[in-house]
Amino acid sequence: MRSVTLTPFIAILLQAAYDPIREEIGRLRRNFQGLIWGFVAAWVILLLYTLMLTARERKIRREMERLKSMVEETEKK
Amino acid sequence: MRQKVMFVMLALAMILLVRNLYTISMLPDEVNQGQIFRIIFFHLPAAIAAMLGSAVALVASVMFLWKRNFKYDALAVAVTEVGLAFLAVNLVTGSIWAHVIWGVWWAWDPRLTSALICWILYAGYLILRQSLEEPTQRATFAAVYSIFAFTDVPIVYFSIRWWRTIHPQPVFFSKNGSFPPDWSRALLINMVAIFLLYALLTMVRLRQEQTQREIDYLRRTVHAI
Numbered sequence: 615m616r617s618v619t620l621t622p623f624i625a626i627l628l629q630a631a632y633d634p635i636r637e638e639i640g641r642l643r644r645n646f647q648g649l650i651w652g653f654v655a656a657w658v659i660l661l662l663y664t665l666m667l668t669a670r671e672r673k674i675r676r677e678m679e680r681l682k683s684m685v686e687e688t689e690k691k
Numbered sequence: 692m693r694q695k696v697m698f699v700m701l702a703l704a705m706i707l708l709v710r711n712l713y714t715i716s717m718l719p720d721e722v723n724q725g726q727i728f729r730i731i732f733f734h735l736p737a738a739i740a741a742m743l744g745s746a747v748a749l750v751a752s753v754m755f756l757w758k759r760n761f762k763y764d765a766l767a768v769a770v771t772e773v774g775l776a777f778l779a780v781n782l783v784t785g786s787i788w789a790h791v792i793w794g795v796w797w798a799w800d801p802r803l804t805s806a807l808i809c810w811i812l813y814a815g816y817l818i819l820r821q822s823l824e825e826p827t828q829r830a831t832f833a834a835v836y837s838i839f840a841f842t843d844v845p846i847v848y849f850s851i852r853w854w855r856t857i858h859p860q861p862v863f864f865s866k867n868g869s870f871p872p873d874w875s876r877a878l879l880i881n882m883v884a885i886f887l888l889y890a891l892l893t894m895v896r897l898r899q900e901q902t903q904r905e906i907d908y909l910r911r912t913v914h915a916i
Contacts, residue, residue, distance in 0.1 A: 645725040648791035652730040652784045656737070659783060660888070663776040667895055674902050681909040688913065 693894070700891045707884035714877050727791045730784050732878055735863065736885035737780040738806075742844055744774030744889065745813070749841040752834035764830035765900035767837055768820060771813055773892045777885075778810050793857065801850040802858040809847050812840040826907065 630636075711732075721728035747770045755763035785803070790796045797803065816836050823829035851858050862870045863878060870878070 642725060645727045645791055648727045648787055649729055652727070652787040653733065655783045655787060656733045656780045659776060659780050663773075664892070667892065667899070670899060671895070674899055674906065677906055678902060678909070681906060681913060684913050685909060 693898075697891055697894055700887050700894075704884045704887035704891065707880055707887070711877055711880045711884065714880070718874060718877065724792060727788055730788045731862075732881045733885075734781055734784040734788065735878065736882040737777045737784070739882065740885050740889045741774040741778040741781060742848065743886075744770040744777065744893075745809075745841055745844050748774070748837050752837040755830055755834045761826070761830060761904065762901075764834065765897055765904070767834065768817075769893045769896035769900055771816055771837065772896055773889055775810065775813050775817070776892070777889060778806070778813070782806060782810060798857060800858055801854040801856050802847065805843060805847040805850045809840075809843045812843055816840055826904075 715729050715732050718729070720726050748767045751763045751767035751770070754760070755767065782803075785806075786796050789798065789803075816833060819836055820829055820833050823832060850856060851860060863875065
């Protein structure tokens with residue numbers, strides 16, 4: 615008796631689980647998210663590298679100034 | 692003057708990329724792949740830029756061994772380092788595409804594996820340079836290593852022709868290519884923009900290498916005094 619009353623519910627649940635439209639929407643969403651992540655990853659890598667270059671530039675300039683002042687001081691002496 | 696050229700290059704690259712982003716978003720979806728195919732507009736130019744960079748590094752390394760001029764060594768290290776960043780873009784975007792289309796982040800496919808080996812080889816080039824102190828020895832060893840590392844580049848390029856691979860066959864620069872003209876135009880514009888960015892970053896890195904050489908000279912002067 616119980617199985618007879620549950621059957622329509624199980625059928626509805628199964629139908630909902632295999633809803634092709636919902637599945638297609640999910641596929642499209644994953645597809646779009648992948649695209650966005652791809653673009654973000656590309657830009658993040660280039661941005662990180664640019665930041666690395668900027669940090670190195672700053673370090674090199676500081677070192678250059680320090681050495682120049684050292685040479686000047688040594689020459690004065 | 693050099694600074695102005697660099698600013699113009701940056702502005703041009705940004706304008707092209709932003710304008711092209713709109714064009715790319717307006718293109719129709721690819722029948723089998725859907726929206727994710729658009730990743731090719733970054734994936735392919737990054738790969739070509741990195742490969743051209745490694746070719747420049749090869750020529751610069753050969754020139755250094757021949758002429759013993761440090762400007763070639765500086766050029767080799769600049770293009771290699773920037774190329775490594777672009778190859779990373781290529782590998783990461785490819786991996787994201789693979790996750791959507793193949794359902795896995797990575798496959799030990801000839802193209803993917805050879806590209807990863809290429810990245811590791813050029814990363815090894817930079818590590819090798821870090822480990823050597825004496826400039827002439829460093830430049831010589833690095834030049835020889837760079838020539839050796841380049842042997843992997845043709846393998847990466849031809850891997851999809853030589854072996855059975857799950858990587859898509861070329862759709863651009865190929866007789867069997869099926870890229871529609873408006874998609875090709877968008878790809879070419881992105882390629883120009885990415886090449887401009889590559890050249891710009893190389894110029895910055897090259898200037899740093901030249902300044903580093905001046906620093907080394909000043910250090911020696913200070914020690915001599």
